[in-house]
Amino acid sequence: MFQPLVQFHDLAHPEESFEAAVLAGLSRPQKSIPCRFLYDEHGSQLFDQICRLPEYYPTRTELGILEAAAPAIAALMGPGIQLVELGSGSSHKIRLLLDLLKEVRGYVPVDISSEHLRRAAEAVARDHPAIPVTAICADYTVDFDLPPALEDGFTKRVAFFPGSTIGNLEPDEALALLRRCGRLVGRGGDMLVGVDRKKAKPVLEAAYNDAQGVTAEFNLNLLTRIDRELGADFDLARFAHLAFYNEAEGRIEIYIESRIDQLVHVAGHGFRLSAGERIHTEYSYKYGIDDFRCLSRRAGWAPLAHWSDAEELFSVHYLRRA
Numbered sequence: 001m002f003q004p005l006v007q008f009h010d011l012a013h014p015e016e017s018f019e020a021a022v023l024a025g026l027s028r029p030q031k032s033i034p035c036r037f038l039y040d041e042h043g044s045q046l047f048d049q050i051c052r053l054p055e056y057y058p059t060r061t062e063l064g065i066l067e068a069a070a071p072a073i074a075a076l077m078g079p080g081i082q083l084v085e086l087g088s089g090s091s092h093k094i095r096l097l098l099d100l101l102k103e104v105r106g107y108v109p110v111d112i113s114s115e116h117l118r119r120a121a122e123a124v125a126r127d128h129p130a131i132p133v134t135a136i137c138a139d140y141t142v143d144f145d146l147p148p149a150l151e152d153g154f155t156k157r158v159a160f161f162p163g164s165t166i167g168n169l170e171p172d173e174a175l176a177l178l179r180r181c182g183r184l185v186g187r188g189g190d191m192l193v194g195v196d197r198k199k200a201k202p203v204l205e206a207a208y209n210d211a212q213g214v215t216a217e218f219n220l221n222l223l224t225r226i227d228r229e230l231g232a233d234f235d236l237a238r239f240a241h242l243a244f245y246n247e248a249e250g251r252i253e254i255y256i257e258s259r260i261d262q263l264v265h266v267a268g269h270g271f272r273l274s275a276g277e278r279i280h281t282e283y284s285y286k287y288g289i290d291d292f293r294c295l296s297r298r299a300g301w302a303p304l305a306h307w308s309d310a311e312e313l314f315s316v317h318y319l320r321r322a
């Protein structure tokens with residue numbers, strides 16, 4: 001009988017609608033659209049391109065850290081674990097760990113971009129036929145339960161949250177997510193999380209304003225998505241990508257800026273934008289090592305170890321449920 005390579009569970013709520021979020025976001029005094037909507041199929045592909053850009057140091061730096069620390073990480077994790085990866089995207093980084101860990105009893109990638117998730121999960125399953133792979137299409141920024149079939153058969157559950165995606169949450173949301181991860185892994189569970197560090201403004205700003213314009217395309221693709229899915233009339237030529245580091249807040253701020261005074265229509269509703277008005281699309285918070293250890297303690301974790309690179313660009317933290 002045909003056995004699918006990957007068990008697939010769709011726990012996403014499309015009715016938690018894109019349309020409602022966009023209409024509400026454009027009606028606020030500070031126009032704003034949640035960054036999770038940047039990741040449609042094309043947005044996910046563009047994000048993969050961003051990860052390969054010379055200016056975008058987080059991906060390659062985190063991979064280097066994981067490579068160097070992999071034996072220590074494997075020792076902390078121990079044998080027989082189930083790995084739950086939040087925001088798994090293309091599942092590149094997990095491969096490093098899967099190659100090294102002994103007897104992984106399950107890999108559970110969780111992502112909101114369903115086709116991207118399915119392809120990435122199948123590729124992992126093909127390369128690691130001994131590891132059961134269960135892909136979960138869900139928004140991990142809100143509460144979700146893993147299917148009951150995934151509750152048994154492992155020594156420990158470990159949440160893996162690489163890429164500094166935690167930085168895309170406001171600090172109180174990051175705290176809530178860390179707490180939720182604690183509940184997800186349960187007693188004795190662990191978490192491995194990648195966190196971008198505070199650093200010089202020019203390095204940070206170059207990473208979000210690359211010379212090839214891929215980050216700009218990624219950001220503006222949100223308007224293309226709104227045009228296509230919600231019957232809107234955004235004209236991309238009338239908007240610009242804007243990203244800068246707000247040192248006081250310790251975050252990169254990303255906006256779509258209107259080049260002119262204009263009226264746009266979304267799902268039959270009109271919205272006025274004046275020249276220079278901004279639609280907020282993303283924050284990317286940066287954390288000092290101690291800031292992040294402190295945040296994780298507040299969320300009920302014991303920080304056991306952390307690793308960084310020689311240039312102190314990025315950090316990887318190993319947490320155990322306190």
Ligand code: AVI
Pocket residue numbers: 050058163164165166167168207208215282283284
């Ligand atoms: C996914 N996340 C960690 C990226 C970041 O660096 O905050 C998203 C991103 N946006 C523009 N470039 C990268």
